[in-house]
Amino acid sequence: MLMPEPQTGHDRGTADPDRNTALAAALDRLSLEGAIFFRSEFTECWAYRSLTPEGMAETLHPGARRLIIFHIVAAGRCWVSPHGGERRWADRGDVIVLPYGDQHEMGGLQEAEVVPIETLFEPPPWDSLPIVRHGEGGDRTDIVCGYLHSGDPLFDPGLRAFPPVFVVRPPEGPMAQWVRSSIDYAVAVSENSLPTGSIPTQLPELLLVEAVRLHLASAPAADNGWIAAIRDPVLAPALAQLHAHPGHKWTVAELASSAAVSRSLLDERFRKVLGRSPIRYLTDWRMHLATGLLATTDHGVAVIARRVGYDAEEAFSRAFKRATGSSPGTWRAAKTAVAREL
Structure with a gap:
């Protein structure tokens, strides 16, 4: 069954990266480490449920308490829903960020049975970037998935600096070109099935910082949380x-x-x-x-x-x-x- 078509742009605003200069110092001092950990090819109908934050950290970065998860939509359209909440939509070129690594579900335009993500790929260690293929052969959505670890208070769930998930679309201009080129490069790297150690670690770090910057520039002022505090x-x-x-x-x-x-x-x-x-x-x-x-x-x-x-x-x-x-x-x-x- 086709799901209701959401209004275009409903989940993201046009970002103005210069609006919030108060956050420059907070973003410049971020210490991040992470990687692209798999790419996926989903065909309608499809849906999956991620690991818990603890399970994700244990699988991808042992010793971390939780991770920042991001998804780059390389082709097609999909939705993401943390904690079974509201579905937020993303299109080609969008970056989905789960700043606290919350368990979430993702799916396509048609309703489908939600399957646990761990049933779709072998656990690490991996010699090369794994590819997840799932669905019933319909229209395709390609997603590149990555994670980052940071001990910065900006990503402390207790400080509530961010919503559980946000979707960013780069605005027009030089910054958009850089972000989109980085996304294209991430997709190209993932498609080549390179050894995991050969994938530049700086790429997900730079992408996340820009995604956060764009989100904060376009987000409405909040009444509480760390971002509200520094304002x-x-x-x-x-x-x-x-x-x-x-x-x-x-x-x-x-x-x-x-x-x-x-x-x-x-x-x-x-x-x-x-x-x-x-x-x-x-x-x-x-x-x-x-x-x-x-x-x-x-x-x-x-x-x-x-x-x-x-x-x-x-x-x-x-x-x-x-x-x-x-x-x-x-x-x-x-x-x-x-x-x-x-």
């Missing part, structure tokens, strides 16, 4: 201080003074927009910085503890374990082991 006249000055000086012994009174507001107003804005108190946000930010230092430096735990504002290594270790479920040493060892395997 908020009360929160923005306080966040700038916390981010610039995470090791300082901050009090709510000091932060309120930096924003020229009362302590009660600052606390109220943090809880309303970010869903946590100022000091809880500071702790979360420190743990984010600590994971980066553990992963990218040889500094001892005591040194890292002091860098992020803890005089006592024991207090830092307790806070880190509450945040991540592992001690700093165990977390670093696991991260190192995973890096050696990749």
